[in-house]
Amino acid sequence: MMKKGIFISVVLATILVLLSSQVMAKGGKIRMGNLKIVPSLGLEAVADDNIFLGNGSNATTELKESDSIAHVKPGLSFDYTMEERGTVSLGYEGDFAYYDKNDKNDWESHKGLFNLDYEAPGGLIAKIDNTYTETQDPFGGYAEYNLGKKTERWSNDLKNEFGYKLGSRFKGFLYYNYYKQDYKSDEDFAQDFYSHEAGTGVEMRVLPKTWGFIRYYYGLQDYDTGGTESGATTDESNDSDFTWHKVDAGLTWESGAKISGELNFGYQDKKYDNDLTASGKKYNDISTWVAATSIFYDVATAEDGTMITQLGLTIDRSLNQSGSNTNNYYEDTGVGLSFKQKLLTKITLEGSFSYNFHDYYLPLPNNRQDDNYEAGLSVDYQARDWLSAGAGYTYKEKHSNADANNFEDNKFNFKITAEY
Secondary structure, X not given: OHHHHHHHHXXXXXXXXXXXXXXXXXXXXXXXXXXXXXXXXXXXXXXXXXXXXXXXXXXXXXXXXXXXXXXXXXXXXXXXXXXXXXXXXXXXXXXEEEEOOOXXXXXXXXXXXXXXXXXXXXXXXXXXXXXXXXXXXXXXXXXXXXXXXXXXXXXXXEEEEEEEEEOOOEEEEEEEEEEEEEEOOHHHHHHOXXXXXXXXXXXXXXXXXXXXXXXXXXXXXXXXXOEEEOOEEXXXXXXXXXXXXEEEEEEEEOOOOOEEEEEXXXXXXXXXXXXXXXXXXXXXXXXXEEEXXXXXXXXXXXXOOOEEEEEEXXXXXXXXXXXXXXXXXXXXXXXXXXXXXXXXXXXXXXXXXXXXXXEEEOOOOOOOEEEEXXXXXXXXXXEEOOEEXXXXXXXXXXXXXXXXXOEEEEEEEEEEEEEO
16 A cells, blocks of 8 residues: 555656646755755656566466556765866665565665766866666666566676877877676576776867767676586686677767767677587677767757757667577667757657667577567656656567567656755
8 A cells, every 4th residue: 555655646746746836945955165965856656567578478477467666766966066177976876666566576776876077177087987786676687687577686887088188189098997797696697797898099179079089999708607507517617708809980079069979880809718608509709890879969959058959869789698608699789769859948858769689699590589669758847946757658669589588568657856
């Protein structure tokens, strides 16, 4: 009953805020000089018609069941502004999910965040972005592992970028990225790994606010936990550890330009450390093109430069290893379109559509292939500078030649967020 009460309360509060701007008195931010402290609380009600992402073919492993989910999302951030140099921030984001009927599926997620964005007048550039996550969510880990199943795990994602401006036309950079994930259950041993990636790059100004770039990376992915499955023991002598070389090139834009994001295409060469899996299957090296393009164009802006109409385009392609105990991987190739439209200064309408094709490698007559579709539409109302409410709809579909992986999922959500 308590969970249902939370769900109904979120819906009613969202409708109230959407229909009326005469809400609570305006609150202020907590400031101490250049330091801003922002506590927040979000409430969200979700109606999901396929919480386990099953295809509905039976009542056990492919169960298709609907439920109502109440989310409570506390947050806290410390943001410090370095005048004429940048910002540094430290934060926490929580998500507590409560299911109405399937309470054994209740889960929680905790994130610790650190971000440094520094640019000195003399030319030094430093950017650090770190996200530490402990979660039980059913949204699937790396390579869509356990998609639709509550799974306990943690991960740490660190990205570093250090550079120097060389006059007004050139920049030089060094990069270092680190990622690690670890699953609580021993049966998930094949998903425990860490990766290092180091690189260097240069940028050249080609237009007043447009820069061309080329970057080189060398990386490795190491699975650090062994285990036994179907009588075969996976260890360092036969697991799917690999290294890669990658070159990226493209365009990026300065803040204040009508275009933001990156046009990014590249080529990656992936080589396995071992020849055979624990069951004697051969690892096969691969070289292919990759992409990480994400571009946003402000079609219309207000006099103060804020966005009125924005269009977005994403193009992505990556290689994803399925686990330490298999030679299977898949190529993920996708494209996405999005838009944002401000209405009456306080209302924002957003829409998106994406398609991703997953092409799996297995030496079989019919390799697994998945078509993935996702579409969404949402509206948000900024009732006050500290209070917003919104509603949205999301549709997801996976169509695979391996029928057990098929699913369709419809979600409706109502949310309200307050920041003090």
